[in-house]
Amino acid sequence: MTRPYPHWIVAPTIPARFVREMLAQLRLDNGARATLLGRCDLPREALRDGYRVAPLNYRALSRLAVGVGADEAFGFFARPVPPGSFEQLLRLLVHLPTLADAFDEAARFYKLFDDAPPWRLERGAKTARLLLTPRPGAQTDSVLWPHMLLLALWHSGSWLVGETLPLRRIVLPQALSSFTAQTRFLFGRQPGFGTQALLELPAANLQAPLMRRPAEAARFARRLLPAVIAPGPLASFEARLRGLLCAAEPFAGLSELEAAKALGISRQTLARRLAALGISFLGVRDELRRDLACTLLARGSVSVARLAERLGYSEPSAFQRAFKQWTGLPPGAYRGGRR
Known part of the structure; x- marks a missing residue:
């Protein structure tokens, strides 16, 4: 009998566009790019739209x-940010009185590398906004940059005050709406879309005192990268559904009616509550299957036929068709490229 997978094991995979943009900023030739991908156990196909990268490979x-770039900002600023700069910044920020002061001071710090602050803080009576101010070009056209910067601000602010900052809204440019699922995973909530990327927080949280000491900066600096590519805190109802599907045998093998019954609600109520979160039952189930399949194929630890059986497909050919729809590659080519 196959051991059930807890929902936290099935980490969300990352779209190829994030990888492509990161490498584009390094301005490597084809040979150097292939070598860098190979060191992370990634094939050249990892740059193709539709390809999904496992979190461990992306972190590497x-x-x-x-x-390689000697730049903590991956080349998105006008000048490189030397490795170690973020840790040194944290050591300075912890001496400031409030979170608002820390956000303002950090923006001034990064202005040194880009001639203008990369964000600004707008404070109202009840709400505050961290608005990104991208330069025309790579920052404006990027999917990676607004996700990376907003996540870094959220996680760093949460670390400074010693608790997760409550997000009232996360807004991204309308052009990034096709990445809604990825944004939901990273922030743990449904994004909105507009003309400017921003985080909206309760204004009162900006007056929170900073709780950290300089000696803690190095550890957090090492943990930031894994944090910004990890799933955010999902709504409890969605987390319950994901856990239920991950524990099913075969994996994610429950029907919508079976899942609703296990949750103690009607099928209509399940659909309505998921729709309120901007998702669907079939969407959640397929994403779980896709991410587990990508992870196991990347490890090379299971055959395609066995994986199809584990995911509840009656025939390997049905799984192969589904996997090609998810990633643009048949499972054999996906695994072969990684090897």
Whole structure:
């Protein structure tokens, strides 16, 4: 009998566009790019739209990219940010009185590398906004940059005050609406779309005192990269559904009616509550299957036929068709490229 997978094991995979943009900023030739991908156990197909990258491979690539480029900002600023700069900044920020002061001071710090602050803080009576101010070009056209910067601000602010900052809204440019699922995973909530990327927080949280000491900065700096590519805190109802599907046998093998019954609600109520979160039952189930399949194929630890059986497909050919729809590659080519 196959051991059930807890929902936290099935980490969300990352779209190829994030990888492509990161490497584009390094301005490597084809040979150097292939070598860098190979060191992270990624094939050249990892740059194709539709390809999905497992979080461990993406984390390895991110760390190597910082080393190769000698730039913590992955080349998105006008000038490189030397490795170690973020840790040093944290050591300075912890001496400030409030979170608002820390956000303002950090923006001034990064202005040194880009001639203008990369964000600004707008404060109202009840709400505050961290608005990104991208330069025309790579920052404006990027999917990676607004996700990376907003996540870094949220996680760093949460670390400074010692608790997760409540997000009232996360807004991204309308052009990024096709990445809604990825944004939901990373922030743990449904994004909105507009003309400018921003985080909206309760204004009162900006007056929170900073709780950290300089000696803690190095550890957090090392943990930031894994944090920004990890799933955000999902709504409890969605987390319950994901856990239920991950524990099913075969994996994610429950029907919508079976899942509703296990949750103690009607099928209509299940559909309505998921729709309120901007998702669907079939969407959640397929994403779980896709991410587990990508992870196991990347490890090379299971045959295609066995994986199809584990995911509840009656025939390997049905799984192969589904996997090609998810990633643009048949499972054999996906695994072969990684090897």
